[in-house]
């Protein structure tokens with residue numbers, strides 16, 4: 001019988017972490033949301049305010065419900081505030097050394113039965129698990145962007161994850177209104193392993209001037225019924241995040257499909273990170289709305 005988790009933590013309040021914190025608080029859980037400093041915390045809070053305000057303005061959320069959601073989230077700059085958490089979901093940038101440092105710290109702070117989950121999309125969950133003294137309680141819980149909207153959670157088990165931990169996390173995903181798929185620990189899991197070869201190919205078509213960004217995106221939206229074209233989706237995911245995912249998958253599999261198209265690294269270096277920086281393949285005049293320039 002799965003444990004009903006009620007006290008949870010989220011570490012990292014970027015696009016994904018803030019979305020995950022929102023999903024957890026909306027489902028009635030008590031959330032401690034931790035960022036590295038006050039500025040990052042204010043930005044994370046801003047993501048949550050933007051997302052919930054948008055839901056209020058569309059008549060999807062009551063202002064009182066929004067206040068209740070915020071009432072369930074404690075914002076903090078200290079990992080020590082996670083000492084009571086039954087589950088912590090880490091959602092910091094995709095850098096192994098940063099994640100292992102956080103896992104090692106959480107291992108010291110949290111009770112021995114706390115589940116430590118990572119939202120990594122391509123790094124090894126097994127490698128993270130051995131940074132702790134509790135590898136059997138470490139698991140992947142991979143959400144999709146935008147987390148409040150996308151229904152899937154990939155639950156990633158390692159060769160030592162305890163079955164009860166998998167059950168607890170699967171049960172939580174269902175309480176969050178998500179559909180879970182449970183898989184082993186391989187870069188890209190299911191969705192990214194299939195998606196990123198396609199995205200990379202679309203970028204290379206654009207880079208080789210085979211077709212315009214608008215035509216590439218229109219072809220996939222209107223010809224294949226996807227909600228968004230691949231270049232717009234790259235901007236949503238974030239060019240830096242997309243690069244890290246492709247690079248990790250390429251290093252692991254040596255599959256040429258995943259060798260990042262050169263322009264991705266160039267855009268990243270130039271700070272064209274997609275929606276979050278205001279410019280990627282497209283330019284974004286205001287938050288969330290694409291404007292072709």
Ligand code: 3HC
Pocket residue numbers: 051054055058060120121143144145146147148149150192195227228233237241
């Ligand atoms: N946060 C919260 N809610 C959001 C949102 C956001 N950032 N963006 C959109 N929404 C909500 C809207 O409020 C709206 O809700 P409603 O139906 O209850 O009113 C609903 O989503 C639809 O939004 P819109 O009408 O504004 O726009 P669209 O119909 O074009 O949908 C979209 C936007 C949901 C982003 C859709 O275009 C889509 O599904 N795109 C594909 C996204 C995708 O493929 N994500 C996976 C990326 S890969 C990944 O995340 C893995 C990682 O490891 C990188």
